[in-house]
Amino acid sequence: MSVQIYMKILAAVLFVAIATLGAYSMDAAFWISGHLPTAKSAVDTLETIHVAEYDSGKRSPIAFGEIKNPDNAYARIKLRFRVESTEGYPNLFQTAPVNLGMRMEISGSTAAIVVRDLAEPSGVKGLTLTTELKTGQWYELEIEALNGGFIRALLNSHPVFNYAGASLSMDTSQLLVGGGFDASRAFRGQIEDISVIKGNLPRLPHQRLLVVYVLLAVLITFFFFVLWKALGEYSAVQRVVGKLALLVFPLILMLGYIEYRLSFVNTLYYAKRVALEQQLNEIEVLVTGSSNGLYGVAPEAFSHKGFNLAFPAHEMYSDAKLVEKYLEKMPHLRMVVLTVNYSTMGGDDRNDTNNSWRHSFLRQYFGIPTELAAERPLDWEFWLNAHNFSRIALYGDDTKAYIQTDFLTPVDIITSSSGWYNGGDVDDPSAIFGVNAAAAHNILGDVRNYDRNLRNWETLMSLLQQKNIAAVIVLPPTDVSYHRLLDKAKIELMNRKLTEFANRHHIKFVDYTHDARFSLNDFTWEMPDHINARGAMKFSRILDEEVIKAQW
Incomplete structure (x- = not known):
């Protein structure tokens, strides 16, 4: 067999290797991390x-203490407010005096966040x-900020801005609500x-993502070299491939x-x-x-x-x-709570x-195929949809914005190190949300x-039983303004199906x-079917007492 044939075979192998490593770069990075010494588990210090x-005139501004370490200092402020007077540049809150931190200032009909x-x-x-x-x-206001990262705001549940920059440097020495400056x-x-x-x-x-992408760069370079050698008997084509590689390689590096x-x-x-890992x-x-469990179950409250x-x-x-993906990797797992x-x-x-788009995120970041793909003997659509393996395709038009903010802008919500999303302790002031949510879910739900x-x-039940791991199905609490308007026939059937499955x-x-x-x-x-932080801690303690402790 000639050298050219060997080179052609090697080029084909390299092409497959590059495509596979590129498509599964996230799994590859976590696999490498799992086989190398890792840092101690990251833990937040959120409270x-x-x-x-x-109420102005009845009490002084409320002090919420400080964040002693400004490095990666994080604050999320959620409240409802009503202005009586806008004279004198009143401030709704601050993280530090004058212009050292972040504050909200009012001037006439304008309200703005001022941050260092x-x-x-x-x-x-x-x-x-x-x-x-x-x-x-x-007005309902939510402000979230990370030092050296971003500030984003919602007013009346509508996004207002999402500003990012490494130059954000807010002092966090005096958190106040009811005053500022x-x-x-x-x-x-x-x-x-x-x-x-x-x-x-x-x-x-x-x-170890850097290791994966450096390896990809090496493989791509080697591929072009092998392909160039494989075309040695076609000198004209070889020259074209060489020039093409010189033109394309910088673009490949940039992408x-x-x-x-x-x-x-x-x-x-x-x-x-x-x-998790x-x-x-x-x-x-x-x-x-789903999000009910994300908001409603705080493992911090478990025993x-x-x-x-x-x-x-x-x-x-x-x-x-x-x-199923992680079952073999959790040696001390005793219970799975399926909300x-x-x-x-x-x-x-x-x-x-x-x-x-959520399916694509789950596929790229956890390697979980979609339900439709799992039903096929061969997932032939994988390579036809770039959202399955390319982050640029996944983020689409937002890619440019992330580049402009040096990739500091957060994509979605930020959870605690236990995976729980702290929705804050703000109550639901109106039952109208329950009416709307119930109507929507009645339409979308199909028995x-x-x-x-x-x-x-x-399949999961069989795997759990083989490992003597307990499972419990949980329907989280919902407010009466929501559940009283749900389709009673659907609810009755759902509960019967869940009971039969559990039995x-x-x-x-x-x-x-x-x-x-x-x-x-x-x-x-x-959302009246989503528990706030106060409710989540209450529910999680109840789960611990009534469900989890019984397993030990």
Whole structure:
């Protein structure tokens, strides 16, 4: 066999290797990390403080302490406010006096966030919240900030801005609500349902991704060289390939660098995988589910080491596949808590275009194929859809924005090191959200999906039983404004199906939907089927007492 034939075979092998490594770069990086010495598990130092109200003239601005270490200092402030007077530049809150930290200042009908930014000539950056502020009107505000990272804001549940920059350098020596800058600029009005989450976030490690991308660059270089040698008998073609390689290689390097940086941008999927894999040897209780479980179950309240692996809009199929993927890697796992709800039981995500982007994130960051792909003997569509393996395709038009902010802008929500999303302690002030949510879920939920979704748990049940790991199905609490309007026939059928499934597999099923221990004060203002932080801690302690401790 001639040298050229050997070279052609080698070029084909290299091409397959490059395509495979590129498509599964995330799994490769975590595999390498798992076989090399790793840093200690990243743990946050977040604490949540809740205060019922502030009323100017009746009490002084409320002090929430400080964040002693400014490195990766993080604050999320969630509250409702009503302005009585806008004279004298009143401040709603601050993280430090004058212009050293972050504060919200009001001037006439304009409300803005003022934050210390070393890149600005004046040393401060102004970010407008609204130019149509009205006195006497209630507003809902959520501000989230990470030192050296980003600031983002929601007003009345609508995103206002998401600003990122390494030059953000806010002092966190004096967190106040009801004042800011100095004593002369105290807020004049009412503030209710004040929730402050503060502390330090751990830095996300890069999980040996650099090793993977350097290896890819080496393989690509070697591929072009081998291909060039393989075409030695075709000198004209060889020259074209050589010139093409010189032209294309810089572009490949640039795209590879962008893919590399996007790989560890702050997204819930990457951050959760990092946290999960750092704690695999310690986890005793694993929680799965959709956003109800993500908001509602805080492993911090468990008597045994737990981790929350729930994700927004997660389907029951994905819950099962994630547990199956990690089952062999958790030697101390004793219990899996499968949270489920009216929406996920009746949902069919196989053709859900609204959440298809979530499937791509789950595939890229956890290597979980979609339900449709898993049903095929050969996943022939994988290579036809770049969203399955390219971060540039996954982030689409937002890629440019991430490049411009040096990849500092967070993609979605930020959870604790246990995987729980702290939704703050703000109450739901109105039952109207329950009416709307119930109506939407009644329309979308299809009883024909009940059996199909439960079938996705069959293999998992067998695997858990083989390992003597307990499983429990849990329906989390919902507010009466929501559950009283759900389709009663669908609810009855759902509960019967869940009971039959639990009995068949000899596992526990607990329904907390109508639990009288929960009231409107335990739910978020956006979603009455999602528990706020206060409700989550209450629910998690109940789970621990009534479900988890029984396993030990």
